[in-house]
Amino acid sequence: MNIFVLNCGSSSLKYKLYAMENEQVLAEGRVERIGQENAIITHQSQGKEKVSKTMPILEHTVAIRECLNLLTDPQQGVIKNVSEIDAVGHRVVHGGESFSDSVLIDDRTKEILDSLAELAPLHNPANVMGIRAAEKIMPKTPQVAVFDTAFHSTMPSHAYLYAIPYTIYQRHKVRRYGFHGTSHKYVSQRAAELMGRDIADLKIISCHLGNGASIAAIAGGKSVDTSMGFTPLEGLMMGTRSGDIDPGAIFYIMRKEGLTLHEIDSMLNKHSGLFGIAGVSDMRDIEKGIEEDDKLCKLAFDIYEYRIRKYIGSYIAAMNGVDAIVFTAGIGENTPALRSQLVANLPYLGISINEENNRKRGEDIEISTPDSKVKVFVIPTDEELVIARDTADIVS
Amino acid sequence: MDIRRVAVLGAGRLGRGIAEAAASKGYDVVLFSQGAGGKDAVSRIEKSLDRKLAKWGITESEKRLVLGRISYTQDLKELSKVDLFIEATLDHMHIKKELLRAADQYCRPEVVFISASATMRVSDLAREINRSDMLVGLHFIPPVTQVAVAELVRGEKTSDLAVETAKTFAARLGKEAVEIEESRGLVNPRALVVMINEAAYIVDEGVCDEYAAERILKESWGMKQGPLEMADRLGLDLVLNWMEQLQDTFGHRYAPCPLLRRYVREGRLGVKTRLGFLAYSEDDALLTEDEGDKED
Numbered sequence: 001m002n003i004f005v006l007n008c009g010s011s012s013l014k015y016k017l018y019a020m021e022n023e024q025v026l027a028e029g030r031v032e033r034i035g036q037e038n039a040i041i042t043h044q045s046q047g048k049e050k051v052s053k054t055m056p057i058l059e060h061t062v063a064i065r066e067c068l069n070l071l072t073d074p075q076q077g078v079i080k081n082v083s084e085i086d087a088v089g090h091r092v093v094h095g096g097e098s099f100s101d102s103v104l105i106d107d108r109t110k111e112i113l114d115s116l117a118e119l120a121p122l123h124n125p126a127n128v129m130g131i132r133a134a135e136k137i138m139p140k141t142p143q144v145a146v147f148d149t150a151f152h153s154t155m156p157s158h159a160y161l162y163a164i165p166y167t168i169y170q171r172h173k174v175r176r177y178g179f180h181g182t183s184h185k186y187v188s189q190r191a192a193e194l195m196g197r198d199i200a201d202l203k204i205i206s207c208h209l210g211n212g213a214s215i216a217a218i219a220g221g222k223s224v225d226t227s228m229g230f231t232p233l234e235g236l237m238m239g240t241r242s243g244d245i246d247p248g249a250i251f252y253i254m255r256k257e258g259l260t261l262h263e264i265d266s267m268l269n270k271h272s273g274l275f276g277i278a279g280v281s282d283m284r285d286i287e288k289g290i291e292e293d294d295k296l297c298k299l300a301f302d303i304y305e306y307r308i309r310k311y312i313g314s315y316i317a318a319m320n321g322v323d324a325i326v327f328t329a330g331i332g333e334n335t336p337a338l339r340s341q342l343v344a345n346l347p348y349l350g351i352s353i354n355e356e357n358n359r360k361r362g363e364d365i366e367i368s369t370p371d372s373k374v375k376v377f378v379i380p381t382d383e384e385l386v387i388a389r390d391t392a393d394i395v396s
Numbered sequence: 397m398d399i400r401r402v403a404v405l406g407a408g409r410l411g412r413g414i415a416e417a418a419a420s421k422g423y424d425v426v427l428f429s430q431g432a433g434g435k436d437a438v439s440r441i442e443k444s445l446d447r448k449l450a451k452w453g454i455t456e457s458e459k460r461l462v463l464g465r466i467s468y469t470q471d472l473k474e475l476s477k478v479d480l481f482i483e484a485t486l487d488h489m490h491i492k493k494e495l496l497r498a499a500d501q502y503c504r505p506e507v508v509f510i511s512a513s514a515t516m517r518v519s520d521l522a523r524e525i526n527r528s529d530m531l532v533g534l535h536f537i538p539p540v541t542q543v544a545v546a547e548l549v550r551g552e553k554t555s556d557l558a559v560e561t562a563k564t565f566a567a568r569l570g571k572e573a574v575e576i577e578e579s580r581g582l583v584n585p586r587a588l589v590v591m592i593n594e595a596a597y598i599v600d601e602g603v604c605d606e607y608a609a610e611r612i613l614k615e616s617w618g619m620k621q622g623p624l625e626m627a628d629r630l631g632l633d634l635v636l637n638w639m640e641q642l643q644d645t646f647g648h649r650y651a652p653c654p655l656l657r658r659y660v661r662e663g664r665l666g667v668k669t670r671l672g673f674l675a676y677s678e679d680d681a682l683l684t685e686d687e688g689d690k691e692d
Contacts, residue, residue: 035422058398259451260542267452 001396002026002084003388004071007091008060008130010122011035015067017078017085018388026078027071031063039063043070045078060133068137087142088134089391091182091383093123095147097173102150102390105131105143113145119177119230144391151181154222159318162230176234178226180208180329183381184216185223187328190364190379192221195324203319205312208381209338210329211239211281215308217315225318227311233268236311237304239281242272244307274300283331283338305341312346322349324375333380334361349374399565400424403478403503405495407437407468409631410512411484413540416441417569419465420458420541426478427468438468443679444541475502480565482534484512486634487641492516493524500525508561510534514585515641517578518551529555532562534573535582538630547582548573580645581638589639589650592627596653599624599673606673607685624673625682628666632673636660 001020006013016028029043039057044050051070057063071077071085079085090105096116103109110128117124131143152160160176161169168174184206191206192199199221207215213236216226227235227243237243245268254264275281278289278300286304289297316322327339336358343351350373358367358378368376400423404415407429415425415437427437445459454462475481481503485492492513499509509531511521522528533549546566550559559575566573576583591613598609606624614622627635636657642650659665659672666672667680675688 257451260453263448263451263453266454270455271452 001086001392002079003087003089003391004085005089005091005384005387005391006064006130006134007384007387008126008133010126010129013060013063013067013130014384016384016388017071018385020388020392023385023388029067029070031057031067033057034060034063041066041070043067043076045071045076048076051076060129061136064130064133064137082138082141085138085141087144087391087395088138089144089146089387090127090131090134091148091387092127092131092145093148093179094120094177095145095149095153096177097153097175099145099147099150100153102144102146102387102394104394105135105145109145119173142395144387144394146182146387146390148179148181149177151185152176152178152216152223152226155224155226159225174230176226176229178214178216178223179212179228179232180214180216181223181226182383182386183208183328184214184218184226186382186386187326187377187379188216188218188221191324191326191375191377194364194366194377194379195375202323203321204324204326205315205319205322206326206328207308207312207332208329209236209308209327209332209335212241213238213243213329213331215311215315217318219319225315237300237307238273239283240270240273240275242268242276274304277303283335287335287337301338301341305338305345308338309342309345312342316349322374324377325351326377326379328379328381333378339367339376339378343368343376351376399479399561401426401478402480402482402565403428403475403499404482404484405429405499406484406486406512407431407434408484408486408634409538409629410536410540412437412441412444413538414482414484414512414536415466416444416462417536417541419462421568421570423465423568425466426474427466428470428472428474429468430470434468434470438463438466441466447679448541472498472502475499476504478503479507480510480561481507482510482512484536487513487515487637489516489520492521496521496524496531500527508532508558510562510565512536515581515638517580518549518554519578522551522553528553530558532558533578533582534562534566535584536571537584544571546571546573547584548575549578549582550575551578581642585638586642588623588626589635589642591623592635593639593650593653593656595623596627596655596673600653600655605685607688610674628672628674628676630666631668632656632665633660 003018003020005016011034012032014030017026019026027045031039031041033039034057037056038054040054042052068082071079072081094116096119098112113128135143187206188204189199191204192202204218206218212232214226214228215236217224233241235243250264274286278286278296280286286297286301290301339358340353343353352369352372354367354369357365364379366375366377402418402423403426404411405428407427415427419425429437442463445462448454449459481499483496485495511518511531511533512535514535518531518533522531531551532554535547537543548562563573595609599606610622610624636652639650639652663669664671667676670676675683677683
């Protein structure tokens with residue numbers, strides 16, 4: 001069974017074609033600058049040279065058609081005909097309260113997705129645009145939506161509700177939804193496999209630390225709490241997002257600086273986090289700054305680490321214990337110093353780090369020593385594979 | 397037609413505001429001006445973006461992206477490459493008609509024309525051009541990047557296509573286009589100049605000074621700017637121009653306060669001259685009463 005996985009943004013898309021018999025990636029690529037005369041397509045089929053071309057691509061339908069042309073190209077391609085694609089799996093950021101699992105897309109699904117646009121205005125409309133474009137080109141191929149929020153739908157109400165008037169939840173569905181669910185699901189399942197244990201018996205804390213960052217408490221394979229909330233602004237410190245902040249401070253800042261709603265929103269989402277403290281948002285630049293004795297880079301690093309540590313502590317309390325901690329995504333996978341500092345600051349957990357393993361990159365690896373009471377893993381995330389698996393399950 | 401490239405004719409506050417708002421939403425903008433002040437229009441848009449950056453409203457890369465989408469020219473031949481034409485020149489009938497006729501020649505026939513005029517009738521302007529069915533009124537309200545509403549006016553011959561194009565464009569800019577009947581003078585300018593004029597009378601009669609009038613009106617009506625700062629930001633010459641246009645149609649209701657005439661005569665035009673009813677700094681920020689006194 002061949003599954004085509006699509007992740008559509010407003011002006012870009014990423015795709016992968018999987019052969020599900022052995023979960024092999026047959027081809028992958030991306031299209032950038034959709035809507036412009038000089039859009040760029042980059043494509044690589046397994047065992048073949050990477051190709052890249054620039055051309056006018058004014059809408060998503062054209063972009064997807066070009067991807068399919070490359071997949072079926074006699075030289076570059078890996079399939080002879082589009083009909084060899086058995087289903088399309090779409091990443092959809094927000095499923096609201098309507099979708100607690102991946103779903104086969106029909107007209108009703110699209111109607112609900114349209115109504116969810118205001119919960120994720122930057123992402124959902126683009127995701128839905130990708131669904132409609134793919135349907136137009138492949139009307140007979142089943143389409144499946146896989147939601148970033150779905151994995152967290154198992155959170156209990158005491159974890160997802162905010163302590164504000166209950167009518168606000170009833171009227172507007174304001175509650176914690178959580179994001180990066182596909183990633184948290186993948187790395188927690190993979191950690192259980194690496195431990196050789198049934199995930200139903202495990203308490204896992206997974207740390208997805210990319211430019212956006214979230215942390216999840218996963219008990220028995222189910223998300224019971226997560227740091228991102230109604231929007232991806234809550235929780236950990238991020239590249240340019242503040243994470244948790246006293247709402248009272250927001251009102252005070254707005255009054256003192258004379259800021260509009262748009263300006264404070266932009267400040268918290270785009271000018272805060274690592275960038276707000278140190279002036280750079282990339283963790284590699286932060287580490288370079290620390291090497292050069294930049295005090296604000298060190299401060300940003302320490303705040304970043306401290307906030308992860310606080311969440312780990314609170315999720316241990318939420319689950320009454322922890323068996324494994326997993327790090328994934330750009331910063332989680334590639335910042336050994338952050339993992340070392342975190343663990344060194346949690347001596348009561350009885351973890352020892354195998355520094356040699358901690359410095360390895362690009363593979364699933366346990367970085368704790370065999371005698372550690374809590375296991376620590378670095379597991380590169382693979383959200384597309386989860387989308388492909390869910391899609392295959394649904395259409396089988 | 398898919399609109400990507402927008403022409404804005406007129407590089408005053410309104411034209412610059414429309415250009416900045418359109419570029420911020422991804423349109424390529426060609427800003428036209430034949431006046432002497434047009435050349436620094438892009439740098440004034442950059443200053444406006446810098447103010448937003450200082451308030452964390454945009455990022456440095458967003459600023460560069462927006463500026464990269466705006467070009468300035470005095471050459472009307474460039475109009476042959478645009479998908480939408482917006483005129484935002486000062487409301488002088490003969491100048492406006494001449495520019496519209498020129499644009500009508502250069503733009504492709506399918507291009508919709510938008511007039512942002514505050515006081516001129518769309519039907520009167522439409523008579524000057526061949527594509528009279530393609531002209532629609534869409535009055536943006538300064539500061540254009542912040543006000544979420546615009547006034548849409550259909551002329552006698554305006555087609556549904558032109559109206560839909562204007563509505564779609566306004567929506568992309570994050571504005572609701574509220575349709576009103578055609579008249580000399582739109583809702584916002586008509587009500588605004590009356591308020592400004594009355595505030596000017598209050599000051600002129602010595603009831604209170606400019607700062608007191610501004611504070612009372614601004615706070616009591618929950619406004620972001622009071623009428624006197626609004627007048628200064630529009631330009632007192634523009635306010636006077638609007639009032640005179642409206643006075644021609646509606647009579648004494650729009651007779652300008654003598655203080656307004658005196659300020660315009662003295663070249664005290666508002667933010668652009670640093671002094672109008674109130675005083676302003678080099679970067680267009682409103683000065684307090686004490687700071688204003690020092691500037692004097």
